Amino acid sequence: MSQLTREQFLKLLAAGGASFLGLNPPVTAAPDILHKGPLMPWGRLKFVAENGDLDDWHVHPQGDLNLIDTIRDETSVNIEKKWKVADVADLASMTQYPFLFMHAELAPALDDAARKNLREYLLRGGFLFAEDCVHGYGHHGSHDNDFFFLSMMDELPAILPGSKIERLPSDHPVFHCFYHFDKMPHMQGIPHGLHGLTYNGRVVALLSPSDLHCGWTNGDYWFGEGKTKAATQMGTNIYLYAMTQSV
Amino acid sequence: MIFVALRSGFFLLLFLCLAGPSRVERTYDADPNAKPLVIVVDHSQSMTVPDQRGTSRLSSAVHAWKKVEADAIHSFPSLRYFTFSSSLAPVADLESAVNHADSGAETHLYDSLEQVVKDAPPGGYGGIVCLTDGLDTTNTTPENLGALALQNHRPLYFVVGQNQQAPRETLLVREMGVPGQVLRKSQFTATVVVEAHTIHERDVPISLWMEDHSVAQANLHLHAGANLIPWQVPVNSEEPGLLHLACRLGDGAEQESTSTAVRVVAQNQAHVLFYQGTLDWGFRFINVALRSDPSFDLTSLYNPNLSLTQLVTSSKETALTEMPDKVDGFKPFQIVVLANAFADQLSADQQAALVAYVQGGGGLLFIVSDTDMARSFSGTPLESMLPVVFEAPPQPENPDDKLTQFQEMMHDVGGSGTGRTQEGAFIGDNPGQTGQEPLKNFAFPPKLQHSKVADLFGAAGGAPQSIPKFAMYAKVHGVKSGGEVLAIHPGDKTDDNKSRALLVSQRFGKGEVTVLLTDALWRWRLSLPSTVHDPEVFWQQLFRLLSRQESGTGSLRFGVQPFFASLGQVSLFRLDGAVGSTAPVITAVSPKGQSQVLVAQSDTQAGSYSFKFTPTEPGKWHIQAEDGRGSQMETLLRVFNVDHAAELSGLPPDTDGLRKLAESTGGSLLNDGTPDNWSISKSSNITALVSKHSEPLWNNWAILLIGLGFYTTELVWRRRAKLL
Numbered sequence: 001m002s003q004l005t006r007e008q009f010l011k012l013l014a015a016g017g018a019s020f021l022g023l024n025p026p027v028t029a030a031p032d033i034l035h036k037g038p039l040m041p042w043g044r045l046k047f048v049a050e051n052g053d054l055d056d057w058h059v060h061p062q063g064d065l066n067l068i069d070t071i072r073d074e075t076s077v078n079i080e081k082k083w084k085v086a087d088v089a090d091l092a093s094m095t096q097y098p099f100l101f102m103h104a105e106l107a108p109a110l111d112d113a114a115r116k117n118l119r120e121y122l123l124r125g126g127f128l129f130a131e132d133c134v135h136g137y138g139h140h141g142s143h144d145n146d147f148f149f150l151s152m153m154d155e156l157p158a159i160l161p162g163s164k165i166e167r168l169p170s171d172h173p174v175f176h177c178f179y180h181f182d183k184m185p186h187m188q189g190i191p192h193g194l195h196g197l198t199y200n201g202r203v204v205a206l207l208s209p210s211d212l213h214c215g216w217t218n219g220d221y222w223f224g225e226g227k228t229k230a231a232t233q234m235g236t237n238i239y240l241y242a243m244t245q246s247v
Numbered sequence: 248m249i250f251v252a253l254r255s256g257f258f259l260l261l262f263l264c265l266a267g268p269s270r271v272e273r274t275y276d277a278d279p280n281a282k283p284l285v286i287v288v289d290h291s292q293s294m295t296v297p298d299q300r301g302t303s304r305l306s307s308a309v310h311a312w313k314k315v316e317a318d319a320i321h322s323f324p325s326l327r328y329f330t331f332s333s334s335l336a337p338v339a340d341l342e343s344a345v346n347h348a349d350s351g352a353e354t355h356l357y358d359s360l361e362q363v364v365k366d367a368p369p370g371g372y373g374g375i376v377c378l379t380d381g382l383d384t385t386n387t388t389p390e391n392l393g394a395l396a397l398q399n400h401r402p403l404y405f406v407v408g409q410n411q412q413a414p415r416e417t418l419l420v421r422e423m424g425v426p427g428q429v430l431r432k433s434q435f436t437a438t439v440v441v442e443a444h445t446i447h448e449r450d451v452p453i454s455l456w457m458e459d460h461s462v463a464q465a466n467l468h469l470h471a472g473a474n475l476i477p478w479q480v481p482v483n484s485e486e487p488g489l490l491h492l493a494c495r496l497g498d499g500a501e502q503e504s505t506s507t508a509v510r511v512v513a514q515n516q517a518h519v520l521f522y523q524g525t526l527d528w529g530f531r532f533i534n535v536a537l538r539s540d541p542s543f544d545l546t547s548l549y550n551p552n553l554s555l556t557q558l559v560t561s562s563k564e565t566a567l568t569e570m571p572d573k574v575d576g577f578k579p580f581q582i583v584v585l586a587n588a589f590a591d592q593l594s595a596d597q598q599a600a601l602v603a604y605v606q607g608g609g610g611l612l613f614i615v616s617d618t619d620m621a622r623s624f625s626g627t628p629l630e631s632m633l634p635v636v637f638e639a640p641p642q643p644e645n646p647d648d649k650l651t652q653f654q655e656m657m658h659d660v661g662g663s664g665t666g667r668t669q670e671g672a673f674i675g676d677n678p679g680q681t682g683q684e685p686l687k688n689f690a691f692p693p694k695l696q697h698s699k700v701a702d703l704f705g706a707a708g709g710a711p712q713s714i715p716k717f718a719m720y721a722k723v724h725g726v727k728s729g730g731e732v733l734a735i736h737p738g739d740k741t742d743d744n745k746s747r748a749l750l751v752s753q754r755f756g757k758g759e760v761t762v763l764l765t766d767a768l769w770r771w772r773l774s775l776p777s778t779v780h781d782p783e784v785f786w787q788q789l790f791r792l793l794s795r796q797e798s799g800t801g802s803l804r805f806g807v808q809p810f811f812a813s814l815g816q817v818s819l820f821r822l823d824g825a826v827g828s829t830a831p832v833i834t835a836v837s838p839k840g841q842s843q844v845l846v847a848q849s850d851t852q853a854g855s856y857s858f859k860f861t862p863t864e865p866g867k868w869h870i871q872a873e874d875g876r877g878s879q880m881e882t883l884l885r886v887f888n889v890d891h892a893a894e895l896s897g898l899p900p901d902t903d904g905l906r907k908l909a910e911s912t913g914g915s916l917l918n919d920g921t922p923d924n925w926s927i928s929k930s931s932n933i934t935a936l937v938s939k940h941s942e943p944l945w946n947n948w949a950i951l952l953i954g955l956g957f958y959t960t961e962l963v964w965r966r967r968a969k970l971l
Contacts, residue, residue, distance in 0.1 A: 005792075020622075035524065035525050035589045035592070036525060037525030037526050037527045037587045038527050038587060038616045038617055038719055038766055039524075039719070043249045048594070051715060074552075075526065075553065076524075076525040076526050076550075076552075076553055077525075089684075095770075095773040095774055096770070096773070098528040098531070098769060098773065099528075120776070120777055121773075122617070123777035124772060124773050124775070124776075124777045125531065125532050125769070125772055125773060126773060127745075136561060177555060178554060178555055240526070240555065241614075242531070243526055243528055243530070243531055244523075244526065244530065244531070244547070244549075244555060245531070
């Protein structure tokens with residue numbers, strides 16, 4: 001049986017008491033009725049990090065679920081509320097997800113098979129959002145790490161010959177397609193900016209050094225008031241941009 | 248012994264008192280939900296004219312009806328009777344219908360049955376039986392009737408009347424449809440519509456010739472009765488210019504040849520408006536597929552409630568921010584895609600504009616993968632033009648249901664499922680979990696024309712990789728009789744054991760409508776190697792089918808055209824899409840090859856011209872048109888000495904057509920016997936309980952007092968006997 005926080009317990013008590021008295025339970029304000037589209041899965045990419053680290057890839061899984069909650073609450077996207085895993089060593093597992101989230105503190109240790117799978121996944125139309133965790137499970141450095149980001153800056157163009165990776169300007173549609181941002185929200189790490197991998201004129205992957213994911217997990221507590229909201233909103237933008245980009 | 252007897256008597260009476268048997272009387276009434284059966288009798292001349300043995304088709308139909316009439320009487324609470332020829336009239340019984348004085352010179356079969364369906368009393372009818380030969384003389388087609396009957400859950404049953412009257416067989420090319428113009432080095436579809444009336448089933452050869460060489464050959468299977476068979480052939484265009492096509496139907500003495508021409512141009516482009524009601528990954532992949540083909544230009548449009556920034560995404564720089572509510576708003580587009588939308592996202596005006604757009608020649612692709620989403624369109628104007636009928640939406644729950652609210656609140660408090668604070672639990676619960684349903688292949692209806700499959704699915708015959716795969720699909724109530732099912736679910740079937748349709752297409756007015764009842768096949772794309780492009784080919788071919796270039800803006804086409812006429816009868820035509828400052832040149836070429844120029848008058852609609860033609864000899868006339876831009880179009884007019892479909896034209900009964908219509912509505916041909924669903928309703932003996940009266944068999948208090956008397960007597964006697 002899962003443990004309840006004090007807040008959850010008090011909510012339960014209030015709801016139960018309200019129902020006992022025949023009152024409407026104090027529900028949070030629901031958004032305008034927004035029909036939900038077809039159900040779609042969320043996938044986190046599993047891979048081996050440098051030094052043979054097998055755990056770095058799955059840091060803070062509840063952060064993904066927090067982003068899923070935001071996307072479900074604010075948009076018509078019907079992402080399944082489950083955290084599922086695709087293995088970079090198994091192309092068939094990757095191609096079940098149109099969008100893959102890749103996240104770690106350490107640089108990924110990709111072998112040729114993994115690179116080939118990533119290339120094939122992107123060529124088939126999949127979208128990759130790769131992000132630097134900066135300060136993950138291993139706490140390998142400071143809050144200004146960019147091991148993952150720098151490594152992926154080299155890996156991504158090599159994985160997809162003919163592609164180009166570059167920093168996206170502040171007027172790029174990814175910053176304005178749903179919520180509007182003047183610049184990329186930054187949680188921790190080095191603010192290299194959001195980068196896009198472009199192939200045949202289309203953005204097929206995004207690379208972020210800003211650890212939005214930790215913002216999804218516990219942004220307000222770790223980084224300051226308002227950070228959770230900014231991180232989840234930018235995450236929403238990234239997901240919707242990947243779905244709807246026309247060019 | 249006496250004491251034992253007294254004690255036993257006491258206990259026995261106590262037991263009877265406690266058991267308290269009673270007599271129950273129940274009164275039942277007839278099933279309040281049972282609906283009457285309607286019998287509609289065709290009393291037109293073709294039904295009443297006797298053959299050489301004195302038997303008419305009507306008497307034959309009545310004879311067949313009598314075999315199942317007893318079952319009908321047992322299965323339905325009452326029977327009601329109507330008769331019709333050119334108009335519908337109620338009658339008291341079957342004899343009145345059979346002996347009706349007026350044998351009309353016309354048969355308004357489908358209009359009369361539609362009237363029966365529409366004028367049904369509250370609650371409707373349990374079924375509609377029609378005694379007829381199926382020969383409607385008004386050129387009305389049964390699609391509307393089939394859709395109406397299906398929507399209102401009124402199964403149609405037919406009893407076909409036949410006699411020994413020698414029927415007249417016909418075999419001809421009714422229409423040869425090709426685009427007005429096509430791109431050079433592209434593939435287009437030539438459609439030949441064959442009309443035939445045959446007594447027995449048979450096959451006839453048909454071939455299509457381009458210039459002087461054959462491009463396709465086939466054998467068309469003709470059913471007994473009326474046949475209207477479209478034959479579609481993919482044709483590869485060549486260099487710009489006029490491409491001549493000829494169709495040869497039949498062989499030997501009955502062979503006839505029909506020809507037409509297609510203008511091949513250097514460049515043309517179909518503009519697509521892609522509207523998303525809710526967001527789905529399918530758009531991304533369809534967008535890539537269409538953008539890889541320069542003959543398509545795509546404009547994306549989102550439901551305003553999605554709050555997405557409407558990015559200008561096409562070269563047309565259109566200022567659309569929401570779906571147009573007037574038909575003119577759709578004019579720049581040849582195809583509209585309505586993807587994952589709910590009915591309440593489109594206003595009545597928007598739906599009406601979309602219907603008018605398709606009627607006027609536009610193409611519509613309707614994508615829905617969720618049954619609830621599909622249900623929202625039940626009963627809407629959009630449903631009237633789609634080739635499927637949606638299930639009715641479920642009854643809304645009581646919004647004040649406090650239990651439901653409390654459950655939803657608990658779910659929200661509980662969070663996203665697996666406990667937010669225990670990361671290890673996530674890993675333990677989801678190690679490499681994918682949990683995705685395996686994809687399923689499209690399956691194809693057995694009778695689907697091979698060319699249609701090849702058109703859509705790339706490789707001829709459907710190589711494994713070229714068969715689309717899907718994960719989710721929507722269930723619908725049924726497919727309308729005019730809908731052509733292009734793909735079906737490999738396993739799932741409807742309640743009446745028909746394969747579930749997944750891809751259905753039909754003509755609506757001058758336009759084409761296709762419904763895709765699955766997800767947008769993006770999983771199929773991801774499952775295939777990047778070097779395989781079958782998903783892209785599928786989408787491109789599907790959109791080409793929808794674009795039907797002859798119905799695009801500026802393409803010359805016949806908006807109104809009769810296919811048959813009788814000698815001396817004035818036929819009215821209308822030509823649409825003509826370009827140029829002067830009227831198009833219209834020529835009628837007689838069966839003997841003589842040309843006659845016709846005068847066209849400008850119509851109210853821009854680019855439209857009307858003209859009349861009175862044929863002076865029987866046979867096949869070619870009506871040819873050419874506008875100021877040089878676009879050409881041709882149609883056929885077959886002229887007979889008597890009216891082709893006149894009441895006494897001698898055509899055989901349309902047995903298979905009526906069977907197909909009946910089965911599409913859940914009914915059947917009663918010549919084949921009593922339907923199974925009549926037997927079920929007979930055996931279920933459903934009745935309604937009106938009253939229930941219980942009466943005890945005896946007075947329990949009297950029994951109890953007698954028992955106590957026994958006990959008291961025993962006690963007194965024991966006391967006197969000094970046993971107590």
